[in-house]
Amino acid sequence: MRPRVNHRMSDKLRKVENSVWEVPVGAVEGMRVPARFYSSEKLIAELDPRAIEQTVNVATLPGIKKYSIAMPDAHWGYGFPIGGVGAFDPEEGGVITVGGIGYDVNCGVRLISTSLTEADLKPKLKQVVDNLFEGVPAGLGSRGLRLTRAQLEEVMVEGARWVIRQGYGWEKDLDHIEEAGRMEGADPSNVSDTAKQRGANEVGSLGSGNHYLEVQVVDEVYDEVAAKAFGLGRGQVVIMIHTGSRAVGHQVGMDYIEEMQPAMKRYGIVVRDKELVSVPFNSPEGKRYFSAMKAAMNVAWANREVITHFARHAFARTFEVSPESLKMDLVYDVGHNTGKLEDHEVDGRLRQLIVHRKGSTRAFGPGRPEIPPEYRGVGQPVLIGGSMGTFSYVLKGTEKGMRDTFGSAVHGAGRRMSRTQATKEYRGEAVAKRLLERGIMVRGHTWSGLAEEAPDAYKDVSDVVQVVHDAGIAALVVRLRPLGTIKG
Amino acid sequence: MKMTFEVYPHTADVGVRGYGATLEEAFQEVAKAMFSIMVDISSVKPLVRRDVLVDADDLDLLLIKWLNSLLAISAIRFEVYSVFSVKIEGTRLEGQALGQSMEGLELKDEIKAATFADLIVKEEGGKWVAQCIVDVRLPTRRWIRNLNSFRDERMSELQCQVELVPLFLVLRGYLSAYG
Structure with a gap:
């Protein structure tokens, strides 16, 4: 059946607390839990009714716990x-869904620190951007x-560990990757x-779309203690990498969305x-998809690890020293399109849930055993990539996030206009020029790629991050300002 | 001229639609619509033939499987197709795609997947329509350059060249796809 767009969906929203709106159970037939929207007065007014409807649709799926968020x-x-x-709780018929x-x-997203300051980098910025552009395969195909x-197949089983064994990346990087860069099973x-x-x-390729590699500087520190724990300080140059599992993930998605259609009917x-x-x-079918999807997750971590290797060498070439002496350590690596089995407390009982995050970053609060020991006291680094020319942010996971959102936060800034619209309204060349005027050097593989990622096509990432901080589901640590971007 | 296929705009992506006097024709035409996002299909010569065999519980799923099979073959073989023939018996589809290597062609957008969004297969007034939204990546001419990287290790040099691709080529691609 063709999903109908319900433009009256917005009327069903009601504010339940600061930064939180809800469509309650019963507002739409079949809802098992409320649909919750983290937002602000400004952003809620702009929220696409179709996104509301999709959040409500998720609330009708079997075994869902607490809220569709x-x-x-x-x-x-x-x-x-x-x-x-x-x-979703597997013990109560909880589902897994490709969607x-x-x-x-x-x-x-992963974040790599350096020992460089903005002043060290400035005279070499063009050179470093050029070396990155040459050293990191990017663009379509x-x-x-x-x-x-x-x-x-070995990469699918071992993830980042496999490529490190081949000499791409450092052994200690594994300690700072979610799941140590490898999903079991x-x-x-x-x-x-x-x-x-x-x-x-x-x-080892960046791909295209909204994927990028960016050289940034820590521009503002909101939480000195957490920033110090993450090895970040004002004026420090860092590198952000945003990419995924490429075609392996696309094909796994395609394959299983097809395979599950008839199976779903059998399960009623x-x-x-x-x-x-x-x-x-x-x-x-669920177990098969889960194991295949985990294989794709492992490919993504291997991919980001190899790109890290290329990025370290591009910096080393530019500054004519080793990546080690530039202290190019991995701060953290976290996925935002994932399905994972995690323990969460629901109705006063610890349950193992299959948590789907689609365009949402895991944001575990202090004390969780999944977090590396050196960060465990403050909470997990939550890496939020901006769109081109905007700030990016590092937040930390909170206990409130654990209670309210299964330890999840935003992943970036949502699109405000359609891809076709964005491309029509922005010329890539003009975007690049405008960014250069603001001191941001961009190299992309196609101009129209730049146009698609024109920052105005996105909701303002600062607004989005502020909501998360105000709602307390993650807390601001530092702000990152872009200096140079390699666009896929 | 009577329109037999089209690419239509959608909030987050684009849709592809094929019309036909028969179900088979509509499936053939929607495949053309999909490849017209990737390339100017009038420039694609029918030099190679690829067979597709898919089976599904219903016609909706059959359409998705048909389109996704074509996308996968296209990606693996670095080919694009412009002529399609389809035979459907029940929910079993036997199809052929004729086309050529992407090498030397001017490429537009790549497609991640055909999706269930806005998916319709129906007959209305003796005319069949088949359509769905496709998840589109960005336009590129890089892909074709990268064909060479199979033979040529010096990938970074190739990447530098691609930067020089004039803006108007890419814009022209967009205009013909969406204009």
Whole structure:
């Protein structure tokens, strides 16, 4: 059935507390939990009714716990809105859905520190941007390492660990990657041949779309203690990498969204949108998808690790010293299109839930064993990539986030206009020029790519981050200002 | 001229639509619409033939499988297609795609996936319509350059060249796709 757009959806919203709006159970038939929207007066007015409807659709899925959640940057996506979180209890028939993870599996952000200051970098900025542009394969169909099928399957099982063993990246990086860069239980035999054929040359490539590599400077520190724990200080140059699992993830998404359609009927699950196709997590189909999706997650971590290696060498070449002496340590790496089994307290009881985050970053609060020991006292670094020419942010996870959003926060800034609209209204060349006037050097593989990512096409990331901070589901640590961007 | 396929705008992406006197024709035409996002299909010569065989529980899913199979073959073989023939019996589709290597062609947008969004397969007044939204990536000419990287290790040099691609080529691509 064709999903209908309900423009009256906005009328069903009601404010329940500061920064939180809800569509209550009963407002739409079939809702099992309320649909919650983190927002501000300004952003809620701009919220696309279709994103509201999609958040409500998620609230009708079997086994959902507490709330279907939309982050302040939520916008229309396939199935879940982008910026959507849903957690399901497998013991109560909870589902896993491709629409809650998406076609870009484990798209995520990592942040690398340096010992350089903005003053050190300024005279060499052009050179470093050029070296990065040359050293990091980017753009559509860009190619990274050439792996045999057997090697790619090893990457699918071992993730970042595999490429580090081949000499790409540092052993200690693993301590600062979510899940140590490897999901347990990935099974390449559940990944199609097509996905493997498409992915064989893509590990170590940035890809295209909204993916980028950016040189940034710590521009503002909001929380000295947490910043110090993360190894960040004002004026420090850092590198942000935003990419995912490339075609492996796309194909896994495609394959399983097709495979699950007939299976869903057998399980008698009815969804309000076909992109939300769901099967019980504890079904053979659910388990197969989970293991294949984890294989794609591992490819993404390997990918970001290899790109880190290229970035370190581009800096080393520019400054004619080793990456080690530039202290190019990994601050953290976290995905924002993921499905993970996690322990959360619901109704006074600890449950293992399958948490879907689609365009939402895991943001675990202090004390969680998943967080590296050196960050555990303050909470997990939450990396929020801006769009081109805007600030990016590092936040920290909070206890409130653990209680209210299953330890999740925003991932960036949502789109405000359609892709086609953005491309029509902005000329890439003009965007690049405008950014250069503000001291930001951009190199992209196509001008129209630049146009698509024109910052005005996005909700203001600062507004979005402020909502998260005000709502207390994550807390501001530092702000990052872009200096040079390599655009996929 | 009677319109048999089209690419239409959508909030976050674009949709593809094919019309036909029969279901088969509509499926053939929607495939053309999809490849017209990637390339000017009038410039694609029918030099190679690829077979597609898909089976699905219903026509909606059959359409998605047909389009996604074409996308996967296209990505793996670095080819694009412009001529399609389809035979559907029940919910089993046997299709052929004729086309050529992407090398030497001016490429426009790449597509991540055909999706269930706005998905319609129906007959109305003796005319069939097949449509859905496709998840589109950015336009590029890089991909074609990268064909060379299979043979040529000096990828970074290739990447530098791509920067020189004139703006108007890319804009022209957009205008013909969305204009």
